[in-house]
Amino acid sequence: MLDVLLVIGVAVTLIATGGSAPALAYTEAVQGTGNSAPWFDFDKNPSSALNSTLTAYVSVGGVRYRISQRAGSGNGSTNECLSNQGWLPNGYYWADGRDSTRFEHINKTWGNEVVRGWVWNLGSKKCSGSTTRTELFIHSQGTSGWTNSNYASNGCIKINQTDRTHLHNRFNAAYDKSNGFLQVVS
Numbered sequence: 001m002l003d004v005l006l007v008i009g010v011a012v013t014l015i016a017t018g019g020s021a022p023a024l025a026y027t028e029a030v031q032g033t034g035n036s037a038p039w040f041d042f043d044k045n046p047s048s049a050l051n052s053t054l055t056a057y058v059s060v061g062g063v064r065y066r067i068s069q070r071a072g073s074g075n076g077s078t079n080e081c082l083s084n085q086g087w088l089p090n091g092y093y094w095a096d097g098r099d100s101t102r103f104e105h106i107n108k109t110w111g112n113e114v115v116r117g118w119v120w121n122l123g124s125k126k127c128s129g130s131t132t133r134t135e136l137f138i139h140s141q142g143t144s145g146w147t148n149s150n151y152a153s154n155g156c157i158k159i160n161q162t163d164r165t166h167l168h169n170r171f172n173a174a175y176d177k178s179n180g181f182l183q184v185v186s
Contacts, residue, residue: 026069026163035059037179038171040103040120040138042071042088042157044186049076049087050151054138054159056167059175067170069163071138072151078186081127084154088136089127093182100124100132103181105171108137115156116142118168122156122182138182140164 038058045052050072058065073087080089093101102123108116115137122136138157141150146161159167171177 025160026067026166028065028067028166031057031064031066033062034064035062035175036064037176037181038174039180040182042073042182042184044073044078044087044090044184046078046186049074049078052087054157056171058170060170060173062175065170067167069159069167070151071157071159072153073157074155075152080133081129081131082155083131083133086127086155087186088122088155088157088184089125089133090184090186091125093122093125093136093184095178095180097123100126105168105177108139111135112154114142114153115139118164120182 036059038056041055043053043055052071052073053068054071055066055068058067074082075085077086079086092099093103095103100123102121104121106119106121108119108121117140120138122138124132124134125136126132133155136156138159139153140146140159140161144161148160151158174180
């Protein structure tokens with residue numbers, strides 16, 4: 001039923017806007033019922049680091065959602081050991097802080113203006129070499145200023161602002177969100 005409503009909503013939007021879709025890149029589907037801690041999967045695209053996929057599995061009110069969206073990481077480089085340029089290192093990022101990683105949803109109001117608003121703080125991660133990458137986040141373009149082609153970052157995961165708002169709303173209402181995690185694969 002939710003899938004049908006989503007399709008109807010997109011169709012109405014296309015008609016109302018004369019055929020152009022809004023700045024929206026996410027898709028959402030109901031995956032069943034039950035509750036489990038949220039987990040995100042970032043599937044890096046080796047052909048285009050700025051055209052990868054972030055998928056979130058989130059339980060809200062006993063309904064399990066799968067939210068998939070375009071995401072970029074780094075400035076286009078696929079070198080995970082290149083600080084402030086390469087894409088996010090592979091592996092797990094845990095809410096409990098093991099291995100110096102984090103998976104903490106916060107409203108960030110300090111530091112780099114691009115990494116502001118609702119973000120997921122991922123902490124630090126050692127890459128496949130000897131470099132430890134720091135100040136890693138899932139974020140959008142600060143609190144405003146998004147353009148549809150702006151998926152580049154300084155090594156974080158970057159998503160569209162509309163997608164971030166939707167993901168934030170689902171995550172904020174999620175079951176057991178304090179025990180979530182991120183898996184990064186390529």
